[in-house]
Amino acid sequence: MANSKIILLLGAIASCAAHFTVPNDDQDMSGLTVNSLPWDKRVEYMRKTNQALYSQSGPCPFAAFGAIIVNHTADEVVCEGANFRTGDPTIHGEISAINACTAKFTAMGMTPTQIYAAWGELSLYTNAESCPMCASAIRWAGFKEYIYGTTIQHNYNVGWGVMTLSSYDVFQQSRQLPGYQTVMLGQILTNETDPLFSWQYNASAPCPNGCFRIPSVARGGSTCSNTTATA
Known part of the structure; x- marks a missing residue:
């Protein structure tokens, strides 16, 4: 029960943050x-x-x-x-x-x-x-x-x-x-x-200016680049 309340609380916090103006x-x-x-x-x-x-x-x-x-x-x-x-x-x-x-x-x-x-x-x-x-x-x-x-x-x-x-x-x-x-x-x-x-925090967002997604070791996931070298 306690874990369920924590999960609900975290969800409420995330929802408020997502809609902050x-x-x-x-x-x-x-x-x-x-x-x-x-x-x-x-x-x-x-x-x-x-x-x-x-x-x-x-x-x-x-x-x-x-x-x-x-x-x-x-x-x-x-x-x-x-x-x-x-x-x-x-x-x-x-x-x-x-x-x-x-x-x-x-x-x-x-x-x-x-x-x-x-x-x-x-x-x-x-x-x-x-x-x-x-x-x-x-x-x-x-x-x-x-x-x-x-x-x-x-x-x-x-x-x-x-x-x-x-x-x-x-x-x-x-x-x-x-x-x-x-x-x-x-x-x-x-x-x-x-x-x-x-694009920086959304892997599904398109890269600007003809750049393309490459793996990013430094940041994890992917990043946008105009070269094929792993970032």
Whole structure:
């Protein structure tokens, strides 16, 4: 009888977890013109975010988190970043891109004051909604815009370990920071970003970008790859 109760309790916990809703995580801004930039320009740069990921990490990296920093006035990508899983838990795609720009601006001779001012003219794109750490970094920097694709809710639903705090709620708690409030645009091009995060914990999900399933000794089960070597 005791074992049956435990099994029922575990089943109830699993059911609750499976149906958990991340509060305020439905910030769908697709199709909108914001800051005079039309929707198709947002799509163009989210695709560039994915391409930056592939150029740094291959077509189907397990940690498919990529970011770019954009100067929309000049219509150019300034810096790129990806989650390289180096062992430093803070180097997510967004932090990687911010670090790349900081190094670039420093090499150009910009002072720390000038670098801080520069963030306010730039937009950060990430193919997945930022974790609370990265969303906080974006607000501390004072970026003009923050644009993301796949939501925390989606990644929670497909098995990722995530912090279930939406960027919306992080931004709501950052209104006392100096400078202008960063404009947030959510769920941009999710039909192309969601598949990048849907296969890692679901062996039946298709691999993205022409990759295919191979056995994974390191992770157990299988992984996606563009080579035939066992991972």
